[in-house]
């Protein structure tokens with residue numbers, strides 16, 4: 001049964017009672033997202049309490065000319081991907097919060113046997129973490145940096161972090177999905193049952209179905225993490241070390257490898273102060289080599305420590321010994337596993353305090369092949385962005401072989417590719433948002449003009465030709481076929497602007 005269904009026209013006609021302002025507020029929140037650059041008012045926000053509610057909303061849309069449906073996770077997209085102008089927005093958090101118990105442990109027949117979590121599509125990864133660790137001492141292997149994102153939202157994109165090189169992205173860490181497709185049918189799919197639907201939905205940008213439940217494999221949760229950073233003055237040395245680390249055999253590998261570019265200055269947001277691990281040593285710029293340029297690089301690694309393990313400090317020092325970073329500019333600390341995974345919450349708190357959390361976020365995320373990353377660094381990071389972007393510039397490698405080619409995600413050609421995440425936070429007095437959006441466009445044009453092997457992550461394109469170029473001919477053909485199979489009226493995820501809603505004359509009775 002639907003908990004709330006508020007049509008704007010109906011709301012306007014009704015007297016002002018206690019429920020109305022809340023529903024209007026929900027409509028407004030659903031009209032935009034974390035990016036704050038797009039506004040698309042829905043006709044109604046639906047709060048489903050079950051997969052059947054999701055199916056009812058989709059069937060209602062199928063019967064109504066022009067009506068579309070967008071699942072909204074936590075609205076952390078940056079280009080309106082979870083909006084539905086004049087359509088229905090499904091508040092997937094409502095589905096997660098109404099389910100009791102919210103998560104369920106599945107499997108674990110014998111100690112050490114396979115274990116899974118059955119979680120609602122609208123659960124936050126943070127909720128999965130706390131439930132898994134506190135209740136069972138278990139946790140998923142693959143994370144995002146920030147955990148206040150929903151399971152359905154990241155599985156519709158990819159879900160990457162420093163664990164991806166070793167454990168695969170989140171789309172490689174799913175055993176089963178419950179999905180309501182665009183024809184209003186609820187199906188359970190997995191690599192062995194309805195595999196085409198399963199892989200279509202993973203990285204499928206919400207185009208093929210609404211994920212109402214996901215079964216996530218669990219492993220023993222580490223107790224602690226040895227977390228370390230090391231500074232480089234040369235991109236070539238940084239990249240060589242990062243690539244060496246992500247291609248090491250599992251018994252010699254870190255559990256987490258990331259890294260970022262930063263400005264060679266004392267700027268509190270863009271420069272040296274952004275490097276030290278909280279509570280650790282301070283950055284001594286006197287240790288930088290004389291010829292260091294305007295942009296520096298910081299490798300970030302972590303090694304898990306399980307309850308019976310000995311201290312990992314010595315192991316991490318040993319593993320970092322062959323690296324070519326600037327001696328003396330390394331930072332390390334032991335932190336709890338949950339604290340480590342929750343580290344971006346501190347960034348959120350500070351951004352909320354200084355107002356930049358609620359300001360627009362003209363972010364750009366790219367995957368750039370190893371073949372072209374040095375040129376990209378020269379032209380874009382050291383070229384256009386040498387003064388920083390008032391936020392992290394993540395640049396770290398991962399491996400294509402950890403991604404299943406059957407999913408809908410589009411990746412560069414090379415086995416090693418870098419995530420480049422330009423996570424701009426707008427501070428008062430900085431460049432106008434329009435200029436930053438224009439600069440993102442310029443970066444994309446630079447990639448195309450130079451023929452860089454790259455793909456947008458969280459792509460935002462307008463029109464079929466751009467989407468076809470994004471996917472490449474064969475993958476685009478498969479994407480279109482899957483759309484026709486699972487959402488023939490193009491009801492779902494209209495905010496991605498890939499397929500126009502089919503006209504009423506094509507409507508089928510569902």
Ligand SMILES: Cc1cc2nc3c(=O)[nH]c(=O)nc-3n(C[C@H](O)[C@H](O)[C@H](O)COP(=O)(O)OP(=O)(O)OC[C@H]3O[C@@H](n4cnc5c(N)ncnc54)[C@H](O)[C@@H]3O)c2cc1C
Nearest residue numbers: 073074075076077121144145146150152153159160206211
């Ligand atoms: C501060 C911050 C940090 C981030 N860090 C990372 C990171 O480290 N790694 C990373 O990979 N990403 C990261 N992201 C990006 C994040 O993965 C995307 O924003 C993603 O869209 C998830 O956000 P969401 O759950 O709010 O989904 P939404 O933005 O609400 O939705 C995203 C898309 O998925 C669809 N969708 C949502 N739920 C469902 C569902 N249940 N079924 C089907 N389709 C659905 C929507 O219709 C929409 O098209 C970060 C974002 C922010 C704001």
